[in-house]
Amino acid sequence: MFGKGILKGLMVTGKEAASKRLTEKYPEEKPNLPDRWRGGSFALDKEACINCGLCAMACPNKVIRQKFEKDEENKKICTEFVMDRQYCLYCGLCVEACPKGCLHFTQDFETAVYLASDVPQDLLADGNMEAPRSKYGEKPPLPKPVITPKPAAPAAPAASAAKVEEGGDK
Amino acid sequence: MQNLNVNSERYTLNMGPQHPSTHGVLRIVADFDGETCVSADPQIGYLHRGMEKLLESRTYVQGMPYTDRLDYLAGVNNNLPYALAVEKLLGVEIPERASLLRMLSCEIMRLASYMVGIGIYIMDLGAVSAVFYPYQQREYALEVMSALCGARMTQGYIRFGGVQADWNEQCDAALQKLLDEFPPFLEMYHKLVDENEIFLHRTKGVGVVTAEQAKAYGLTGANLRASGVSYDLRRDAPYCLYDRFKFKVPVQQAGDCHARYVQRMEECEVIYQLIKDIYAALKETEGGEIMGKVPKVLRVPAGEAYAQTENPKGIMGCMVASDGKTNPLRVHFRRPSFDNIAIYSELMPGHKMADLVTIIASFDIVLGEIDA
Ligand code: SF4
Ligand code: SF4
Numbered sequence: 001m002f003g004k005g006i007l008k009g010l011m012v013t014g015k016e017a018a019s020k021r022l023t024e025k026y027p028e029e030k031p032n033l034p035d036r037w038r039g040g041s042f043a044l045d046k047e048a049c050i051n052c053g054l055c056a057m058a059c060p061n062k063v064i065r066q067k068f069e070k071d072e073e074n075k076k077i078c079t080e081f082v083m084d085r086q087y088c089l090y091c092g093l094c095v096e097a098c099p100k101g102c103l104h105f106t107q108d109f110e111t112a113v114y115l116a117s118d119v120p121q122d123l124l125a126d127g128n129m130e131a132p133r134s135k136y137g138e139k140p141p142l143p144k145p146v147i148t149p150k151p152a153a154p155a156a157p158a159a160s161a162a163k164v165e166e167g168g169d170k
Numbered sequence: 171m172q173n174l175n176v177n178s179e180r181y182t183l184n185m186g187p188q189h190p191s192t193h194g195v196l197r198i199v200a201d202f203d204g205e206t207c208v209s210a211d212p213q214i215g216y217l218h219r220g221m222e223k224l225l226e227s228r229t230y231v232q233g234m235p236y237t238d239r240l241d242y243l244a245g246v247n248n249n250l251p252y253a254l255a256v257e258k259l260l261g262v263e264i265p266e267r268a269s270l271l272r273m274l275s276c277e278i279m280r281l282a283s284y285m286v287g288i289g290i291y292i293m294d295l296g297a298v299s300a301v302f303y304p305y306q307q308r309e310y311a312l313e314v315m316s317a318l319c320g321a322r323m324t325q326g327y328i329r330f331g332g333v334q335a336d337w338n339e340q341c342d343a344a345l346q347k348l349l350d351e352f353p354p355f356l357e358m359y360h361k362l363v364d365e366n367e368i369f370l371h372r373t374k375g376v377g378v379v380t381a382e383q384a385k386a387y388g389l390t391g392a393n394l395r396a397s398g399v400s401y402d403l404r405r406d407a408p409y410c411l412y413d414r415f416k417f418k419v420p421v422q423q424a425g426d427c428h429a430r431y432v433q434r435m436e437e438c439e440v441i442y443q444l445i446k447d448i449y450a451a452l453k454e455t456e457g458g459e460i461m462g463k464v465p466k467v468l469r470v471p472a473g474e475a476y477a478q479t480e481n482p483k484g485i486m487g488c489m490v491a492s493d494g495k496t497n498p499l500r501v502h503f504r505r506p507s508f509d510n511i512a513i514y515s516e517l518m519p520g521h522k523m524a525d526l527v528t529i530i531a532s533f534d535i536v537l538g539e540i541d542a
Pocket of ligand 1: 058059060061062063064083087088089090091092093094095
């Protein structure tokens with residue numbers, strides 16, 4: 001009979017229409033973001049930052065605007081640390097590059113703003129450390145070093161091992 | 171223009187670039203005689219971002235996030251050929267666990283991409299409700315990826331020498347959800363679409379590609395296999411650790427739009443089984459390394475390398491030329507959708523206007539990849 005297949009399909013649609021709702025009722029229901037979420041805004045632990053500039057060097061799109069100066073004691077200080085988020089790819093390379101683990105993604109996702117000038121995020125003025133932090137780029141704890149009673153190996157293999165550093169996860 | 175039929179008018183019609191059924195910004199300039207197409211010419215370039223040039227001006231590592239934006243429906247699959255090509259030059263060894271994670275994430279995104287391909291195909295034929303069910307499954311797949319690497323679509327998960335992050339419990343839970351939900355979905359979808367008379371009438375015998383034509387035009391992926399050519403890189407030229415796994419490569423003989431639908435549905439079952447197998451293998455390498463020994467500042471030895479992978483849309487190839495600096499001298503991608511649409515000019519003439527939509531949809535193209 002012509003139309004049997006259509007009826008069979010419509011029965012499926014009818015059954016699905018009566019089934020449980022799968023969508024989230026945003027904004028009443030908030031999405032459940034995974035731990036490693038990347039996106040939204042950034043957070044910076046200003047105390048831990050060593051002003052090395054590696055994050056800016058890792059960025060493919062020149063999102064991170066940094067300026068460094070020398071203070072009276074000839075110490076390097078940071079005078080500007082702005083994330084131009086309008087260019088950001090949310091690739092996470094900056095967070096991974098930070099040797100101190102002080103740059104983070106946050107779990108913010110409602111980042112729409114009224115003014116274009118509010119998009120760049122001045123991390124020096126506000127480190128944004130209260131925001132729920134994402135675990136992206138966090139390194140797993142290193143295994144406990146096995147302490148051997150006496151130094152057995154000569155220095156040569158240690159030096160060559162130091163040359164080849166591991167990329168990415170350290 | 172000469173009019174072949176006195177009762178009808180000949181005219182040129184621009185389909186796209188802003189047309190909902192051209193999958194983005196594809197433009198087809200077609201001549202019609204009444205309702206029948208006499209010539210068709212796909213025009214591309216509306217989404218051109220100069221991807222290959224962008225990669226030249228960035229370091230190797232910085233280029234990785236850009237490759238995601240080629241076939242944006244399966245981001246991580248585009249990382250892989252680029253990584254494999256550069257790794258050939260570097261000569262690094264990839265840890266087993268990293269290879270398995272690469273394969274697992276690629277298969278998950280392959281499933282997600284097929285879900286879009288099938289869903290949008292049916293929607294373009296007028297069945298709007300049929301797009302939402304596959305999208306739900308895609309959502310489960312994207313949840314796995316976002317638990318794994320934090321991003322849903324543009325993942326950039328693969329790094330030279332390995333992968334960015336290890337599997338964790340959240341990924342376990344998300345993958346379990348996908349594995350539980352997928353088989354009942356597939357059964358339900360077969361019931362919903364397979365016997366629908368309208369669907370069968372609109373797809374059977376439309377846009378027939380013979381095996382010779384498919385090979386001559388360089389079709390790859392599911393579109394090639396739907397024309398009776400059994401060729402899958404994962405089986406015929408294995409990369410990563412695909413040679414360890416046994417899987418079947420489905421083939422259709424008809425080569426029409428219907429065969430391309432059946433082909434994708436059958437491949438979904440294979441992908442599902444493959445995900446399960448790779449996941450089981452991954453569980454056995456718990457605690458293994460996920461990064462090979464790669465120097466922090468990447469200086470790739472001078473030379474050229476080419477690597478190719480089986481992507482959801484077909485064979486993706488990547489050619490990298492290096493002159494020993496920190497950024498590549500030249501990067502070129504063989505993008506499967508770009509090669510797949512070349513056959514349109516031959517396939518479309520003789521079909522009715524509505525069939526053009528069917529043909530475009532059945533090829534499952536993505537414009538990010540065509541225009542690069
Ligand atoms: S996420 Fe990527 S694009 Fe954004 S600031 Fe970091 S490195 Fe730059
Ligand atoms: S990489 Fe880390 S420590 Fe270095 S400047 Fe950036 S945030 Fe500070």
